[in-house]
Amino acid sequence: MITVAQALEHVFALVAPVDIEEIPLAQAAGRVLARPVSAKRSQPPFAASAMDGYALKAAEAEPDAMFKVIGEAAAGHAFEGSVGPGQAVRIFTGAPIPDGADRVIIQEDVGRTGDLISLNRDMDEGFHIRPAGGDFVEGATLDAPRRLSPANIALMASMNIAHVPVRRRPVVAIIATGDELVMPGETPGPDQIIASNSFGLKAMLEAEGAEVRLLPIAKDTVASLKAVFDLAKDADLILTIGGASVGDHDLVAQVAEDLGMDRSFYKVAMRPGKPLMAGRLGSAAMVGLPGNPVSAMVCGQIFVVPALRVMLGLEAAPAPRRRGVLAIDIDANGPREHYMRARQTDEGLAPFGRQDSSLLTILSDAQALVVRPPNDPARKAGDTVEYLPI
Amino acid sequence: MITVAQALEHVFALVAPVDIEEIPLAQAAGRVLARPVSAKRSQPPFAASAMDGYALKAAEAEPDAMFKVIGEAAAGHAFEGSVGPGQAVRIFTGAPIPDGADRVIIQEDVGRTGDLISLNRDMDEGFHIRPAGGDFVEGATLDAPRRLSPANIALMASMNIAHVPVRRRPVVAIIATGDELVMPGETPGPDQIIASNSFGLKAMLEAEGAEVRLLPIAKDTVASLKAVFDLAKDADLILTIGGASVGDHDLVAQVAEDLGMDRSFYKVAMRPGKPLMAGRLGSAAMVGLPGNPVSAMVCGQIFVVPALRVMLGLEAAPAPRRRGVLAIDIDANGPREHYMRARQTDEGLAPFGRQDSSLLTILSDAQALVVRPPNDPARKAGDTVEYLPI
Numbered sequence: 001m002i003t004v005a006q007a008l009e010h011v012f013a014l015v016a017p018v019d020i021e022e023i024p025l026a027q028a029a030g031r032v033l034a035r036p037v038s039a040k041r042s043q044p045p046f047a048a049s050a051m052d053g054y055a056l057k058a059a060e061a062e063p064d065a066m067f068k069v070i071g072e073a074a075a076g077h078a079f080e081g082s083v084g085p086g087q088a089v090r091i092f093t094g095a096p097i098p099d100g101a102d103r104v105i106i107q108e109d110v111g112r113t114g115d116l117i118s119l120n121r122d123m124d125e126g127f128h129i130r131p132a133g134g135d136f137v138e139g140a141t142l143d144a145p146r147r148l149s150p151a152n153i154a155l156m157a158s159m160n161i162a163h164v165p166v167r168r169r170p171v172v173a174i175i176a177t178g179d180e181l182v183m184p185g186e187t188p189g190p191d192q193i194i195a196s197n198s199f200g201l202k203a204m205l206e207a208e209g210a211e212v213r214l215l216p217i218a219k220d221t222v223a224s225l226k227a228v229f230d231l232a233k234d235a236d237l238i239l240t241i242g243g244a245s246v247g248d249h250d251l252v253a254q255v256a257e258d259l260g261m262d263r264s265f266y267k268v269a270m271r272p273g274k275p276l277m278a279g280r281l282g283s284a285a286m287v288g289l290p291g292n293p294v295s296a297m298v299c300g301q302i303f304v305v306p307a308l309r310v311m312l313g314l315e316a317a318p319a320p321r322r323r324g325v326l327a328i329d330i331d332a333n334g335p336r337e338h339y340m341r342a343r344q345t346d347e348g349l350a351p352f353g354r355q356d357s358s359l360l361t362i363l364s365d366a367q368a369l370v371v372r373p374p375n376d377p378a379r380k381a382g383d384t385v386e387y388l389p390i
Numbered sequence: 391m392i393t394v395a396q397a398l399e400h401v402f403a404l405v406a407p408v409d410i411e412e413i414p415l416a417q418a419a420g421r422v423l424a425r426p427v428s429a430k431r432s433q434p435p436f437a438a439s440a441m442d443g444y445a446l447k448a449a450e451a452e453p454d455a456m457f458k459v460i461g462e463a464a465a466g467h468a469f470e471g472s473v474g475p476g477q478a479v480r481i482f483t484g485a486p487i488p489d490g491a492d493r494v495i496i497q498e499d500v501g502r503t504g505d506l507i508s509l510n511r512d513m514d515e516g517f518h519i520r521p522a523g524g525d526f527v528e529g530a531t532l533d534a535p536r537r538l539s540p541a542n543i544a545l546m547a548s549m550n551i552a553h554v555p556v557r558r559r560p561v562v563a564i565i566a567t568g569d570e571l572v573m574p575g576e577t578p579g580p581d582q583i584i585a586s587n588s589f590g591l592k593a594m595l596e597a598e599g600a601e602v603r604l605l606p607i608a609k610d611t612v613a614s615l616k617a618v619f620d621l622a623k624d625a626d627l628i629l630t631i632g633g634a635s636v637g638d639h640d641l642v643a644q645v646a647e648d649l650g651m652d653r654s655f656y657k658v659a660m661r662p663g664k665p666l667m668a669g670r671l672g673s674a675a676m677v678g679l680p681g682n683p684v685s686a687m688v689c690g691q692i693f694v695v696p697a698l699r700v701m702l703g704l705e706a707a708p709a710p711r712r713r714g715v716l717a718i719d720i721d722a723n724g725p726r727e728h729y730m731r732a733r734q735t736d737e738g739l740a741p742f743g744r745q746d747s748s749l750l751t752i753l754s755d756a757q758a759l760v761v762r763p764p765n766d767p768a769r770k771a772g773d774t775v776e777y778l779p780i
Contacts, residue, residue, distance in 0.1 A: 025574055026604065029593030043750070045583065050748065075681075076569030076610070078581040094570055094681065096581050135749050142754065150597070150690075151780065154590025154683060155754040158583070162575030179466030180484055184415055185552030191468040191486050193435065193548070200544025203419030207540070214416065220466070291465075291484065293544060300540075358440065359525050360433070364532065364545040390541065 001269040003374075004302060004337045008318060010264040011278050011303050014285040017313040018236055021168045029153050031166040031209065032312040033144040039159035042133040046096040049073070051106045051128040054117055056088040058103035063121045069112070073098055088117055097129055104128035145313040147209075169211040170311040172304075173235035173284075174198045175228050177218040177243040177252055178291060196360065197241045197289070197296040204300050208308050210237075225255040229281070236311060238284050239304065242291030252288055253277055261286060269374065271336040272357035273299040292357040298339050298369065301388065321371060321386040324349045330379050333372040341366035342387065349387055366390060391659040393764075394692060394727045398708060400654040401668050401693050404675040407703040408626055411558045419543050421556040421599065422702040423534040429549035432523040436486040439463070441496045441518040444507055446478040448493035453511040459502070463488055478507055487519055494518035535703040537599075559601040560701040562694075563622035563674075564588045567608040567615065567633040567642055568681065586750065587631045587679070587686035594690050598698050600627075608642075615645040619671070626701060628674050629694065632681030642678055643667055651676060659764065661726040662747035663689040682747040688729050688759065691778065711761060711776040714739045720769050723762040731756035732777065739777055756780060 002010075020034040049055065056067055067088035073079035075094035083089055083100035091097070091104055109123040135158070142155060148164070156164060181195040182188045195217055202212040213235065218228040220243070232238045243252030256279070257263060263279040273295040277288040287304060289296045301319055310316045327347035330340070340351040344367040351370050352362050368387040379385065392400075410424040439445065446457055457478035463469035465484035473479055473490035481487070481494055499513040525548070532545060538554070546554060571585040572578045585607055592602040603625065608618040610633070622628045633642030646669070647653060653669040662685040667678040677694060679686045691709055700706045717737035720730070730741040734757040741760050742752045758777040769775060 025589060026592060029596065041578070041584075043583065044748070045578070046581065048748075050746070074569070074610070076571070076579075076582055094568070094583075130746070130748050134746075136751050140751075148593075149754070149780070150590045150593035151687060151750065151753040151756070153593040154586045154687060155750045157574045157586035157589040158683065158750050160574055160578070160584045162573075178484070179464070181466070183552075184547045184550055188431070188435070188550070189466075191436065192466055193433065193484075194431075194550045196544045196547035199415060199547040200540045202416060203538075203540035203543040206419065220464070293548065297541060297544060356440070356520070356524075358434070358438075358520055360541065360545045360548050361526050361530075363541040364539070366541070390539070 001267045002265055004268055004270050005318070007265060007268040007276065007278070008303060008306060011287065011307050012310055012316045014264065014278055014280055015237070015307045015310050017167060018170050018311050019168050020165050022163045022165055025153065025156055025162055025164055028148050028156075028164040028166060029150060031148055031164070032314060033142065033146050033148055033152070033164065034167050034313055035165045036141040036144045037156060037159070037161050037164065039136050039138055039140045041160055042137045043135040043158050044130050044132055047132050048130045049091045049093055049095050049097060049104045049128060050130050051104055052092050053104045053106040053128065054088040054110055055091040055098055055101035055104050056083060057085065057101060058127065060085065061103055061105060061119060061123070063123065064118060066116055066118045069115045069117060102127070102129070147314070167312045169209055170236040170308060171213065171234070172205050172210045172237045172239060172308070173213045173215055173232035174201055174239045174241065175215050175218055175232060176241045177220065177225065179220045181217045183217065197291070197293050200293070200297050201239065201241070201300045201304070204297070205304065205308060208305055209312055210308055220251060222251060222255055225251055226259065229255065229259055232284065233282065235284050237304075237307065238281060238286040240286070240288045241296050243288070256281060256286060256288070269336045270302070271334070271338045273302070274336070276303070293360045294341070294357040294363050297363060301369070301390065302339070319388050321388055323384055324368070324387050326370075326379055326381050326383050326385055328381050332378045333374065333376040335374050337374055338372040339369040339388070340372060342368045342370045344368055348381070349385065391657045391664075392655055394658055394660050395708070397655060397658040397666065397668075398693060398696060401677065401697045402700055402706045404654065404668055404670055405627070405697045405700050407557060408560050408701050409558050410555050412553045412555055415543065415546055415552055415554055418538050418546075418554040418556060419540060421538055421554070422704060423532065423536050423538055423542070424555045424557050424703055426531040426534050427546060427549070427551050427554065429526050429528055429530045431550055432527045433525040433548050434520050434522055437522050438520045439481045439483055439485050439487060439494045439518060440520050441494055442482050443494045443496040443518065444478040444500055445481040445488055445491035445494050446473060447475065447491060448517065450475065451493055451495060451509060451513070453509060453513065456506055456508045459505045459507060492517070492519070537704070557702045559599055560626040560698060561603065561624070562595050562600045562627045562629060562698070563603045563605055563625035564591055564629045564631065565605050565608055565618050565622060566631045567610065569610045571607045573607065587681070587683050590683070590687050591629065591631070591690045591694070594687070595694065595698060598695050599702055600698055610641055612641060612645055615641055616649065619645065619649055622674065623672060625674050627697065628671060628676040630676070630678045631686050633678070646671060646676060646678070659726045660692070661724070661728045663692070664726070666693070683750045684731070684747040684753050687753060691759070691780065692729070709778050711778055713774055714758070714777050716760075716769055716771050716773050716775055718771050722768045723764065723766040725764050727764055728762040729759040729778070730762060732758045732760045734758055738771070739775065
């Protein structure tokens, strides 16, 4: 058996960033920017008023000074003339500062009668002018790679970037295997169960930016497995679920090898999720996930999500961990890295008592996976541990 | 001016949960479950083997004991007979436990010659049987409301729930207003800028589950505003951006009131984002956001996202805050609640020096909004503060 870190390195070696596509800005949120983009203009493009008030010459802005209002500047409507001595222009937030003016007196500090204004004795000291290019200048870049946040989208709009170069969505084909499986909505036989892992993994990977195809369930025969693998040929990543163990009925590895899979490894010292394999099959990467529901989902989180991030052009890195305190005592760990389902409580992380890898209810109720290194000693309530939020 | 908490209560009073729709399970991730759903079967539906090995009578499982292998049980293929004294059935993970057997000896603890097996002297003590209904029993519920996680989806699949009752996506119409605005990709005039808030807000609200419609930019005329409001009639929530201030050119409040808006409030003691209004306009809730880019985005986070969660049937609650330490000293706060854009560094939260509400670059680079209560005193590096991750 190899360690989780070693297995993850193997998985990273199997994948590479996918192609770049240009998409409209309005569809780019959550996608991964593939190349830096440059501002097509400065923002603001002109010195602009930060407040509603009167634009005039700063040198004349004395208490009680009077000015003649010679015009108006609003956002989108510049004042075309120039502000001379003793003159002011009524101005609104976002309007270009008129030539000759270099300060805005906020309207609360001004009294107005007809075309005349007088400044108050006590005035706000600010100049209330946003300099041209104060936010960014033409050519300023938004760096890549990065997953585009709502604020990134707003910034690119402001930069007048209408189309965005992003990594296309990696195509992930999911193959659930096993004669015991039927699809949700079907009527299972007395010795059958419902395929659940494929639906959970689809949700997990779509949230990361994949285009997921749920292929038909493969039966435990060479012919059925080959037929379903054939449907996955053009995927970037093929995930099989089940059949990666050593039982006589686990045909997936055998069929994949018949089809030319170059297998990278077989078993990983982790819990849940021991049986796992990975390799390349034609132009696709392939990861074989264990069939136990929780094992499949945890391996998805630990191996597949980081692999998908590499395919999206992001850094090859393990799933980010946080540090938290335990709410309860927990026993010593065995020789495998253990990802314990846990609740987040007011007192800290509370791993569930039942950790069997078949229990989806426990995974569904968990907010965290507490990570136990191999042979980690017993831990007390209040001890700090690492965990993955889920 | 009213406080942020008061304003949020007003906004909550304007919105209510939207209708429920039934959607296919494969599309339900991230949606909000509207009603509890019940398992249509127990899982496992039968006592099942947790390992590959041999099923036999526990009372006979003595070291060196020998058994005759009378058949095989695999996942999806039960052994139809019964296990008698001195008999064993070859069994694989997930297979039903045959009648008469009540323990599985893992294959590593067994030697086999033809049809005969003998148990090792040292055996794993586990019984390796998952009892019927050990994960959940028929009728067990997944509670609502909740946003559906990948694990929830896997669990519902396992419960054979093929269609899921969720809140439909609330329709949010976004109206950017102002003669100074053009759309990304257009060529702005010398006193114009690019509409950015609407794109950032669209990304923010779609991530929360809204169906967002970007309406045409409204010019600063009564006719243009009325025409665009008319396009928003069937929305659940109308957001206007800009024009909610007190300047002579801010027509939005006036036009909305002409159209029958019942206005809830006008100004909120927060920074950025002071001018803000909300009310009801026909069957829609309406929130008027300030026009400064960062103000609009922060108000979106503080008011609109929580309102959307109420529309999705979730709890009426402020945006969840976390606690973190400051990496640097910061000055005392003024009378308004201040949301300071900050980086997450190894040393803690580092608010940016420039906090002007026009600076999208700073928002784009920020990972957190540090929340300063009104009149919060100066804080030192190492002090604990509240923040919103963004």
